[in-house]
Amino acid sequence: MGYPHKTHPKETPILSKYFGEPQARTLEGWKQRGGYRALQQALGMTPADIVNVVKESGLRGRGGAGFPTGSKWSFMKPGDGKAHYLCVNADESEPGTFKDREIMRWTPHALLEGTAIAAYAIGAEVAYIYIRGEFTEPLRVMEAAVKEAYDAGILGKNAMGSGQRIDVHVHRGAGAYICGEETALMNSLEGRRGNPRIKPPFPAVAGLFGQPTTINNVETLAAVPHILNNGAAWYKALCLSNPKSTGSKLFSVCGNVSRPGNYEVTMGFPFKDFLYDLCGGPLPGRKFKAVIPGGSSVPIQTMEEAEGTLMDYEGFVAKGTMLGSGGVIIFDDSQCMVKHIARFARFYAHESCAQCTQCREGTAWTTKILERIEAGGGTMQDFDTLLELADNMTGKTICVLSDSCAAPVVSGIQKFKHEFEAHITGKRCPYRATAAA
Amino acid sequence: MAHSGGDSIGEIPYRPVFVGAMKEELDALLGRYPTKMAALLPTLWMVQRERGWVSEEAMVEVAQVLELTPAYVKGVVTFYTMYHQHPVGRYFIQVCTTSPCGACGAEKVVETLLDKTGCGDLGATSPDGRFTVIEVECLGACGFATPILVNDEFIESVTPEKVPQILSQFK
Numbered sequence: 268m269g270y271p272h273k274t275h276p277k278e279t280p281i282l283s284k285y286f287g288e289p290q291a292r293t294l295e296g297w298k299q300r301g302g303y304r305a306l307q308q309a310l311g312m313t314p315a316d317i318v319n320v321v322k323e324s325g326l327r328g329r330g331g332a333g334f335p336t337g338s339k340w341s342f343m344k345p346g347d348g349k350a351h352y353l354c355v356n357a358d359e360s361e362p363g364t365f366k367d368r369e370i371m372r373w374t375p376h377a378l379l380e381g382t383a384i385a386a387y388a389i390g391a392e393v394a395y396i397y398i399r400g401e402f403t404e405p406l407r408v409m410e411a412a413v414k415e416a417y418d419a420g421i422l423g424k425n426a427m428g429s430g431q432r433i434d435v436h437v438h439r440g441a442g443a444y445i446c447g448e449e450t451a452l453m454n455s456l457e458g459r460r461g462n463p464r465i466k467p468p469f470p471a472v473a474g475l476f477g478q479p480t481t482i483n484n485v486e487t488l489a490a491v492p493h494i495l496n497n498g499a500a501w502y503k504a505l506c507l508s509n510p511k512s513t514g515s516k517l518f519s520v521c522g523n524v525s526r527p528g529n530y531e532v533t534m535g536f537p538f539k540d541f542l543y544d545l546c547g548g549p550l551p552g553r554k555f556k557a558v559i560p561g562g563s564s565v566p567i568q569t570m571e572e573a574e575g576t577l578m579d580y581e582g583f584v585a586k587g588t589m590l591g592s593g594g595v596i597i598f599d600d601s602q603c604m605v606k607h608i609a610r611f612a613r614f615y616a617h618e619s620c621a622q623c624t625q626c627r628e629g630t631a632w633t634t635k636i637l638e639r640i641e642a643g644g645g646t647m648q649d650f651d652t653l654l655e656l657a658d659n660m661t662g663k664t665i666c667v668l669s670d671s672c673a674a675p676v677v678s679g680i681q682k683f684k685h686e687f688e689a690h691i692t693g694k695r696c697p698y699r700a701t702a703a704a
Numbered sequence: 705m706a707h708s709g710g711d712s713i714g715e716i717p718y719r720p721v722f723v724g725a726m727k728e729e730l731d732a733l734l735g736r737y738p739t740k741m742a743a744l745l746p747t748l749w750m751v752q753r754e755r756g757w758v759s760e761e762a763m764v765e766v767a768q769v770l771e772l773t774p775a776y777v778k779g780v781v782t783f784y785t786m787y788h789q790h791p792v793g794r795y796f797i798q799v800c801t802t803s804p805c806g807a808c809g810a811e812k813v814v815e816t817l818l819d820k821t822g823c824g825d826l827g828a829t830s831p832d833g834r835f836t837v838i839e840v841e842c843l844g845a846c847g848f849a850t851p852i853l854v855n856d857e858f859i860e861s862v863t864p865e866k867v868p869q870i871l872s873q874f875k
Contacts, residue, residue, distance in 0.1 A: 271848075350738070362804055400784075402858075438745070439745065440784075442786035458780065519846065522808070529847065596807075602807055607803045607807065610801075610803045610806055
């Protein structure tokens with residue numbers, strides 16, 4: 268069952284199979300759909316065996332970076348006498364991305380089950396699910412699911428009668444994009460301002476409360492029960508292109524498109540089929556112009572690039588961008604690219620934590636220049652200024668927020684320079700009259 | 705959302721938030737974390753739930769119950785966008801205007817909301833005290849443009865045409 272659309276025959280509905288089905292939200296409904304069998308099985312295995320299965324499956328982080336999940340877990344050394352923590356990153360705030368929201372809204376127990384398995388595998392007795400403050404419905408649904416799981420003895424001092432303590436707490440953020448950065452999230456959870464930390468030390472050495480910590484994305488953890496239930500070989504076989512990218516992936520689709528929503532496909536699926544077949548192509552009378560395939564932080568693709576892309580970690584890189592969070596933002600021919608790139612820059616300027624000069628100043632300057640160009644006050648020298656700023660914002664700060672601001676600017680100037688030039692020479696936005704209502 | 709809080713920057717004496725049931729709720733919350741400081745965000749949420757905003761006096765109280773300094777608490781409050789540092793309308797409306805929603809007409813939704821609520825300006829409260837409207841960055845529901853958040857109620861796919869009917873639900 269799909270949400271908000273029916274599942275397309277070309278989809279691979281694993282995580283999204285029960286989206287739109289309210290009964291799947293309850294513990295009873297989840298158990299009827301095979302829920303908590305994987306946790307039961309996991310609690311009878313050694314943590315090292317679980318880590319090995321996940322390693323073998325090829326599962327990689329679904330939050331943006333694509334780091335191999337099993338390897339990440341293996342950095343947590345058992346028996347070091349320290350308290351270990353698991354953080355679940357449910358601070359989904361990357362513009363264009365709304366997949367974790369649907370996982371939490373429709374299948375909260377899938378996330379809880381994956382969370383409990385991961386906690387056990389990394390030797391953590393406590394896990395925190397950090398949910399962005401604006402996600403009021405996912406918060407309510409997750410809190411209800413946690414309560415059900417405690418009442419049923421699935422969580423708590425003696426999880427499913429195993430003797431293992433697994434506590435899971437939901438923690439509400441309060442409006443800060445940067446808290447999706449893993450060390451900022453940990454600072455925020457500790458009751459601090461959400462400033463990212465300098466690494467090293469990495470979270471596996473000194474993370475939450477200074478203790479060894481693993482942080483995983485919602486979608487990553489929701490996939491774990493399926494891997495234990497069906498086996499690493501099954502998951503690994505879900506692959507249409509590069510063997511380094513396995514499993515299914517949720518892509519959120521938004522912008523100027525016929526059927527926006529979430530779609531789940533096997534890694535390596537052709538992007539062209541995805542855009543025109545699954546998502547229904549452009550709105551009537553329109554043409555697609557540009558795609559940002561992995562949330563606003565990744566480089567923009569032209570349609571020529573996008574239509575030749577295979578949807579996996581390597582496939583997007585091969586076509587000049589990244590898979591990122593899987594948030595596909597589509598702009599059609601009615602849209603002004605300068606306006607949207609300026610708006611993205613404004614987003615990053617607003618969300619900069621302001622620790623690093625390059626980011627605090629760079630995001631603000633970039634925004635001002637882009638908005639001036641969009642308003643018709645640009646000059647040809649602005650290209651050099653913008654690209655120099657972008658260079659100073661890339662790879663020079665504590666976290667990658669400023670790099671993320673630079674990515675759409677650099678790729679936008681490369682691929683849509685004519686639109687910038689039209690603004691500068693015409694001293695006005697050529698799209699103003701035809702902008703979509 | 706309760707907006708009956710008596711705390712003000714004026715004559716009405718400050719009434720502590722963390723007494724009775726609220727104190728019990730706070731104590732249960734503290735059990736989830738190894739430090740008191742970690743309970744700061746949820747504690748501030750409790751204040752906002754009870755009083756509708758987080759006043760300077762409330763920050764002092766929160767500092768006391770969590771063994772922090774008021775300046776530290778204020779530093780955290782001001783980092784996050786969702787804590788109100790001044791009273792707001794009974795219904796606080798957040799509208800997403802980030803690019804994906806912008807491409808689908810979010811600007812017109814904002815204009816219509818400002819007009820129909822009587823707020824006039826972003827961040828201003830309507831003369832009847834009913835509404836405050838602000839623009840926010842990505843609400844994480846980009847496929848359902850334009851999403852708005854009215855207090856804790858998330859509403860998807862808002863268009864200018866739907867605004868009057870939506871507003872009529874919030875008296």
